[in-house]
Amino acid sequence: MSPTVVFLEDNQDLRDLLQSIIESSLQVSCAAYESVKNLIANEATVLQSRIVILDIELGFKQPTGIDAYQWLIEKKFNGHIFFLTGHGYSNPLVQAASKAGVTIWEKPISSAQIVSNFKSILEYGAQDIVGAV
C-alpha cells in the first residue's frame, strides 16, 4: 500500500519526528526520503501519495526541493505539495510555486498546524489550504 504522506528532508531526526507525529495523529502511513535521487527512485510510491512535503536545501551541491517540485510537476503529480523551508521563501522559484497554489511553510512550524492542514486535505480534499506562513 502506498504512503499517504511523503517527506523530502535531509535531516534524519526531523524526518523521524514528523513521520511519527503524522502517523500517530492522523493514523496514515508516511514515507520519508533524504534526497531528490531517493525520491525519484521511488517514483511509483511518491506519485500515488496525496501529500508531499519538500525541504529546499538538501546539502552541498545536491539537487534541491525545487528540483523535486519541478519533477513532480513534470510527472503530473495531482496531490498537494508543501514547501517546508528555513530561508527559501523569497526564492523566485518558490514564489512562483506559491502562485501556482503550493503552500510554503517556514521552519520552525508547529506540528499542530501541519496536522490540521493535512487533516483538512485528507478528510475533505480541501483545495484552499490556509497557511502560507
Add this chain to the structure above:
Amino acid sequence: MKFKSDSSTAADQMWQMSCLQSEISFACAVVLTLFFKNKVSGIAASFLMMAVVNGTSLFFLFHNRINKKIEVSCFVYIANVVAVGFGVLINHHFWLKMGTPFEAFFGFKIVAIIIALQAPVVTWVGWSSLIFLFVAPLTQYFIWSPEQQGLLGIQEPGFTAVVILSCGFIYFQRLKILEMVKKQAQLKASEVEIRRFAHLLLGAQHLINSPLQVIESGIDLIRIKHPDTEPIVKKIEASFEPIRHVSRLLSFGRQHLNWDEVNLALTVEDLEKEIQKISSSVEQARPPQL
C-alpha cells in the same frame, strides 16, 4: 624627481600634490632665473629665491617619502605658494622701478587657477593659499604710489581680485563634488557590507532552522505521546517562542538576495569563516589616524 605611491590615503595624495607643485615651480623658477640673469638682476634674484624655496621643498619631500607626514606636505605646499607669491611681488617691484609696462599679477592668477583645479585634499591648505593669493596683490597695489598704480592697466587690481574669487568659487564647487563622490562611495560600501551581513544572518538562520524544527516537533511528539507532560511542555513552548521569533528576524535581508549568486553557509565552520572575513574587512575599513 618621481616618487610613486600605490596607496590613496589623504597623506599620500597631499604628498604627491606637493611634489608635483614643487617640481613644476622649481623648473619654472630655474628657467626664469637663467632667462633674466643677464637682463634684470633684481628679477633674476626674485626667481632665484623661488628656486631655492622650491628646491628646499623637494629636499623635505624627499626625506618625507617613507612616512609621508601630512603636516610636512601641507607646510611645503603653502611654502611654495608663498614663495611664488613673493617672487611675483618682488619682480613687480623691479618692473615698476624700471617704469616698464607689464602684465600685473599674472603669476597670482595662474597659481590660483592651478589650486582651484588641482584642489588639495586638505581643505585648509587650499583655502589659506587662495586667501594669501587674494590679499597679497591687493596689499602691494595699495602700497604703491598713485603714479605707480597708474602704470598698471585700468582693470587692475579688480581683474586679479575677480579671477582669484572665481577660483575660490571653483575650488568650493570641487570640494562639494569631492564630498558628494566620497559620500556616494561610502553609501555603496556600506550597502555592500549590509548585504553581506544580511547574507550572514540568513546563513545562520539556515543552519538553525532544521534543529529548531526538530525541537518544535519533538515537543509536539512528547505532548502527543505523553499527555501528562502538558504543563512542562507549555513552559518549554513559552521559552521557545522568542527563539522562533529571533530566527524569523534573522531573515530580514532575504528580499535583497540574488538567488543566482547565493551561497549560504552549510556548516557552522563555513559560517565561522564568513564571520572572520567580515570581521577582517571591518578592521581594514577603519579610517587611518591622520
